[in-house]
Amino acid sequence: MKLDIKLSGVGGQGILSIATVIGEAATAAGLHLKQAEVHGMSQRGGDVQSDMRLSTDGICSDLIPLGQADLIISMEPMEALRYLPYLAPKGAVITSSKPLVNIPNYPDEAALLAELDALPHVVRADIETLAREHAMPKSANMILLGMAAPSLKQLLSEEQLRDAIARVFTRKGMEIVNANLEAFKLGLETASNR
Amino acid sequence: MAEKRLLLGDEAVALGALHAGLSGVYAYPGTPSTEITEYIQQSPLARERGVHSRWCTNEKTAMEAALGMSYAGKRALVCMKHVGMNVCADAFVNAAVTGVKGGLVVLAADDPSMHSSQNEQDSRFYGKFAMVPILEPSDQQEAYDMMAHAFALSEQLRLPVLMRLVTRLAHSRAAVQTGEAQAQNALDPDNERTHWVLLPGNARRQYASLVAKQPEIAACAEESAFNRLEIPAHADPDFGVIAAGIAYNYVQESVPAGVPIMKVSQYPLPIKEVRKLAAQCGRILVVEDGQPFVEEQVRGIFGEEYPVSGRLSGELPRTGELTPDSVAAALGVEGGPAFADAHNLAPRPPQLCQGCGHRDVYTALNQVAAEYPNARIFGDIGCYTLGALPPFRAIDSCVDMGASITMAKGAADAGVYPAIAVIGDSTFTHSGMTGLLDAVNEGADITVIISDNLTTAMTGGQDSAGTHKFEAICLALGVEREHLHVVVPLPKNMEEITRILRDEINYHGVSVIIPQRECMQTLGRKLRQKKQETK
Secondary structure, three states, rough: EEEEEEEEEEEOOOOHHHHHHHHHHHHHOOOOEEOOOOOHHHHHOOOOEEEEEOOOOOOOOOOOOOOOOOEEEEEEEEHHHHHHHEEEEEEEEEOOOOOOOOOOOOOHHHHHHHHHHOOEEEEOOOOHHHEEEEEEEEHHHHHHHHHEEEHOOOOOOOHHHHHHHHHHHHHHHHHHHHHHHHHHHHHHHHOOOO | OOOOEEEHHHHHHHHHHHHHHHHEEEEOOOOOHHHHHHHHHHHHHHHOOOOOOOOOOOOHHHHHHHHHHHHOOOOOEEEOOHHHHHHOOHHEEEHHHHOOOEEEEEEEEEEEOOOOOOOOOOOHHHHHHHHOEEOOOHHHHHHHHHHHHHHHHHHHOOOOEEEEEHHHHEEEEEEEEOOOOOOOOOOOOOOHHHHOOOOHHHHHHHHHHHHHHHHHHHHHHHHHHOEEEEEOOOOOOOOOOEEEEOHHHHHHHHOOOOOOEEEEEOOOOOOOHHHHHHHOOEEEEOOOOOOHHHHHHHHHHOOOOOOOOOOOOOOOOOOOOOHHHHHHHHHHOOOOOOOOOOOOOOOOOOOOOOOOHHHHHHHHHHHHOOOOOOEEEEEOOOOOHHHOOOOOOOOOOOOHHHHHHHHHHHHHHHHOOOOEEEEEEHHHHHHHHHHHHHHHHHHHOOEEEEEEEEEEOOOEEOOOOOOHHHHHHHOOOOOOOEEEEOOOOOOHHHHHHHHHHHHOOOOOOOEEEEEOOOOOHHHHHHHOOOOHHHH
């Protein structure tokens, strides 16, 4: 069994923290894992992505082939669309619906969201506003992970992801661990209310 | 302690080197190699053992210091991005002539597709040029395992060993089974002066000895456990594959059953094995990341009679990194996207951070340069190269580390006025100082801006060799006191900065302006750290 995940966003949005938590959970669960990241120039406010491959068997390529990603998890809606050619026919898109506009030619928001919604499996929410409303402004990425949790179920349980969040953030203190666990729960609820 | 760890390819190299008894890593930061040295800097084992890990001023100083440590009998590692090989090539090539004492491993991280680089040169050519063994791991586990092998091989052959990574291995994580840490070498400086003093008489003997070692180097590759010829029981005689380094994974991802595969991770290319493979099949497909290094050699073995395909023949793209998709297509396996490209999509290039001092430098520069229709601005390598993009579109060139000052000088020699150079602090100490001395000695009519953010920012905020020394360096190189200015690049100082710029452009000689303000990223990191500590 395998799960190929494209993580995407804009430099500085925290996609690598999502990758770290999934990686931690997968390692603890004894799964095989490969995760290709982007460092360097592209981190400066440009588009960033990471290929994450989980499997019960060995993994060959560090990169996900076209048309094979089971999931696109994105911190930004246009960045989710950027990787559509990688999405598998039955793949799901879990994304923030709030555009981050730092370029002059950002597409029309309504058209962009309509294109997203026309895809077969989409879960989207304005995680930034949700995070602010629930006084956890720095945990938007863990809300998104919560929204993705049902799609990760075949390889990683909610419990395994929660444990991984606790382990990954523990050196930043209990306050941050709890905020992230709350955010994860909020994400789960957001996904199930749709 | 033996255990399984989730490591980037870079980190696997670092830990492998430490466990192989490393005594010093020497490097200048460069994507995708930076994390090797950073891992060693943060390693408790390295601290306990006193492993040298401070950043060097450039790749040449790094290579020479590592050679010195090797001369003293200890194991040393030099790390750099591919273009760093150009900077240290003099030391690297001659280290093959002197030979080494303690194991010396030179690690070059190539960047096919130029994710963060200005070219995609393939470092394997440097290994062949210097006539030393080359290692090219296919995955993170091999990257770890190969370090002990590389150091042992270097000491056995008494030669530097070149190890080549590509971005996708350097920056990809996987579980690595680690082993026990070996002891470090004791201090044991070499006494063979005739090896190390490369006067022509000695150098001729040393070079002849390097040539004489070639059959042994080739035999090591033929016998290497990292090279493997896999011929399935029911082999398909149609074609076979040579897969070099990381390409092996892409081939494994989609190769049809029955195709013979030759995995190559140690060079010189094992020619006997290539012939064995060719005897099994009617055609060879060479899959390698970077330039057609293996493909050219395989064509050389067989000439026109035997079909060889790859990047040169067009089965694989001539430029850019390999992908599982391009390799699958070359293997004749169908695949591809289920969904077409999205319609509502725009490129999102990287940009200078909000609040970055380089922004204020370009704002001022653009304002003043607009008054001089013939002004040319020569840029350099770093975050500030992003000044080439909108909204600034401020620079006319960016070629290699340090070229801003020397190109401005050459252009000024030719009659360009005003000729302005923009260079970062770390790039200036890396390769800009000597060019400034040329300019001073000739009284060249140039204006140099050393945009100093007190760090090596582009690669993630490493120490910069000249921090707090730039005025002293410029004065010592002969820049006149009255034409050397330090300013703080902030919007409120715009009037002062533009006035100084204008005055110095109007001065027909060398002037240096140093806008100095800490990088927003390193400043933010320091503040967060402080907050964490006071909690």
